[in-house]
Amino acid sequence: MLLSLMRKHAKSYLIKVLIAIIAIVFVFYFGYSFRSEKGAKVAIVNGELISGVEYRKAYHDMVEALQRQYGSLWSENLIEVFDLKNRALQQLIDEKLLSHEAQRIGLGVTEDEIQAEIMSYPAFQFQGRFDERRYRAVLNQNRMDPEDFENTVRQVLLKDKISQFLTAFLPATDQELREYYSFQNREAKIQFVTFSPETYTDAVAFEPSQVETYFKEHREDYRIPDQIRARYVEIDPEEFLDQTEVSTEEIRAYYEDNLDRYRMKKEVKARHILFKVEEDATDEEVKAVEKKAREVLEKARKGEDFEELARTYSEGPTREKGGDLGFFSAGQMVAPFEEAAFQMKPGEISDLVRTQFGFHIIKVEEVHEARTKPLEEVRDEIEEILRNLAAADRAHEKALTLMDQMPYDVNLESYAQEHGVTCHQTEYFSREEDIPMIVGNDKLREVIFSLEPGAVSDVLEFKNRFYLFQVADKKPSHLPDLEDVIEQVQKDLTLHLAREKARSEAENLLKELRNGGDWEELVRKAELTPRTSEFFKRGDPIKGIGQAPGLQEAVFALQEDTPYPEKVFESQSGYHVVRWEATQGIDEEAFQEEKPEVRRGVRNVKHRILFDAWMENLRKNAEVERLMPL
Numbered sequence: 001m002l003l004s005l006m007r008k009h010a011k012s013y014l015i016k017v018l019i020a021i022i023a024i025v026f027v028f029y030f031g032y033s034f035r036s037e038k039g040a041k042v043a044i045v046n047g048e049l050i051s052g053v054e055y056r057k058a059y060h061d062m063v064e065a066l067q068r069q070y071g072s073l074w075s076e077n078l079i080e081v082f083d084l085k086n087r088a089l090q091q092l093i094d095e096k097l098l099s100h101e102a103q104r105i106g107l108g109v110t111e112d113e114i115q116a117e118i119m120s121y122p123a124f125q126f127q128g129r130f131d132e133r134r135y136r137a138v139l140n141q142n143r144m145d146p147e148d149f150e151n152t153v154r155q156v157l158l159k160d161k162i163s164q165f166l167t168a169f170l171p172a173t174d175q176e177l178r179e180y181y182s183f184q185n186r187e188a189k190i191q192f193v194t195f196s197p198e199t200y201t202d203a204v205a206f207e208p209s210q211v212e213t214y215f216k217e218h219r220e221d222y223r224i225p226d227q228i229r230a231r232y233v234e235i236d237p238e239e240f241l242d243q244t245e246v247s248t249e250e251i252r253a254y255y256e257d258n259l260d261r262y263r264m265k266k267e268v269k270a271r272h273i274l275f276k277v278e279e280d281a282t283d284e285e286v287k288a289v290e291k292k293a294r295e296v297l298e299k300a301r302k303g304e305d306f307e308e309l310a311r312t313y314s315e316g317p318t319r320e321k322g323g324d325l326g327f328f329s330a331g332q333m334v335a336p337f338e339e340a341a342f343q344m345k346p347g348e349i350s351d352l353v354r355t356q357f358g359f360h361i362i363k364v365e366e367v368h369e370a371r372t373k374p375l376e377e378v379r380d381e382i383e384e385i386l387r388n389l390a391a392a393d394r395a396h397e398k399a400l401t402l403m404d405q406m407p408y409d410v411n412l413e414s415y416a417q418e419h420g421v422t423c424h425q426t427e428y429f430s431r432e433e434d435i436p437m438i439v440g441n442d443k444l445r446e447v448i449f450s451l452e453p454g455a456v457s458d459v460l461e462f463k464n465r466f467y468l469f470q471v472a473d474k475k476p477s478h479l480p481d482l483e484d485v486i487e488q489v490q491k492d493l494t495l496h497l498a499r500e501k502a503r504s505e506a507e508n509l510l511k512e513l514r515n516g517g518d519w520e521e522l523v524r525k526a527e528l529t530p531r532t533s534e535f536f537k538r539g540d541p542i543k544g545i546g547q548a549p550g551l552q553e554a555v556f557a558l559q560e561d562t563p564y565p566e567k568v569f570e571s572q573s574g575y576h577v578v579r580w581e582a583t584q585g586i587d588e589e590a591f592q593e594e595k596p597e598v599r600r601g602v603r604n605v606k607h608r609i610l611f612d613a614w615m616e617n618l619r620k621n622a623e624v625e626r627l628m629p630l
Helices: 002-008 013-038 052-073 084-105 111-119 132-141 146-167 174-185 208-217 237-243 248-257 283-301 306-313 335-341 375-404 412-418 442-449 482-514 519-525 551-555 588-621
Strands: 041-045 048-051 187-195 227-235 267-276 324-329 353-355 358-368 423-425 460-462 465-475 569-571 574-584 624-626
Touching: 041 052, 041 084, 048 052, 048 084, 052 084, 052 442, 052 460, 084 146, 084 588, 111 146, 132 146, 146 588, 174 588, 187 482, 187 551, 208 482, 227 375, 227 412, 227 442, 237 375, 248 375, 267 283, 267 306, 267 335, 283 306, 283 358, 335 353, 335 358, 375 465, 412 423, 442 460, 442 465, 482 519, 482 574, 551 569, 551 574
Parallel strands: none
Antiparallel strands: 041 048, 041 624, 187 574, 227 423, 227 465, 267 324, 267 358, 353 358, 460 465, 569 574
16 A cells, blocks of 8 residues: 555655655664675685675676566566576676786786777767767666776676687697588488388287386386466556547657657668679779679660669679669668769669679669658557557556555455456466466566465566466476376387387398398388488488487498498487498688688687686685675
């Protein structure tokens, strides 16, 4: 009741006085503990203190980050679910360890380096230059002040410097590059036959004792996960639409406050024909491309169909669409192209326009001049927006009022009935299942599963509706009795025995092949149809097989004189006997072209492995003393 009263009269003199009194009470009754907490000692890392202030800051930042991630689904229970208290402390410990080691080896980050890094961030730039107003606006949107952000940048730069220091003498050799590239890009081709379990299911028979034995051996596979049954109240804003009215003044005010939204930039609809020029092209190559482009330009100016010319000559991605770029406004095209297009009138064809991509011929088809949509044109749109916002506010207020007036120990179903709202009740569901009657997402389920039985959630907003959830019952994970799952066990046992039969038949065939048997003859005798794959790389799924653990690795070890692997391979579709057909090496020209990128990739992998190992060693040898429970 108190919270409802305060919301309804938040601007009144009475409430302002009440808030002031509450503030004074907090200062007198809790001031001492607040002040003393500032001096709290949380941990000592190699002799350096982590203070309560540092810890609360790191913890608060983590909580805020998670709140932004979960948005309207945020619940305080998630703090424990994600173990934020310990994660915040571990983050501070790692920062101290990094700082100590940096000092020991003489590394640091200067203010100039921090400034240069921040000024290079595209998010803080306007028209290619650092913009302080944008910088502060972006930080403000993310609830960060410049000092905190600059400290974060300092830590990132320090980590990068340490990583570079550690790996300065860890080059990627040409041999390593070739081996890495070859591992990723060599290709192989195989023939294979598949023994499908479905072929043997009708022949499978078993005794009741086998069912019991199978269940005992695989009982854990039938474990029932944690499940809950929930009650919930759903407040749908649509139910309040008929209670909302929007005045002419409100529509005008919204229009004026959001005028930028209704300002339409100048737009041009154009087609183009692109003649590509490579970055490293010689003067002779450039002149050759320009000559070809001028020949096509003459065709266009003599009246030949521009769309067909684009389909025939353009080397750009819009070639199949006749060079159609659709409508575009300022800032969407490269500068020389945009400058030319925006100076043209409908029907005009440009001279050759040179950009970083090559030579363009542009034809402008339509021009929409810049304008501001008048109020009358957008009145209905604004009215709908305002009605929806008002309905959402009413629905949210309804949900908050229900929450505020709710007793501590409450049955949500009875409470909802008393207040004239409907309470729904779900069937039992697990963390991996959608909430019955609600097509939910992982975050919503995580919030509900964080509640204790009987506890009611905060007001949660999901898909534009507001919810109050209560856990009606919780079933812990448990192992079922055989009679509860016997039908599934029988199905699984049938498939298991069928797969065993398929595996046995496949292994017998492979044994004969490895002993010198003829592939065509044995496959025909087994009444199987062999299939030949396309060339594939490591990690590529093979059509007709899919993912079969160990298959690709085994195939790349085969060759002409040893065409059969040592074992059969299992996938979802059955057991496969494979025969090597061919292997082809890397494209040497492609390797040389991609070599710089491959070198970066190999170095990054080596750097990451080394840095992680180094960091783990620091943690292992650090003297860390936790001084207070979290």
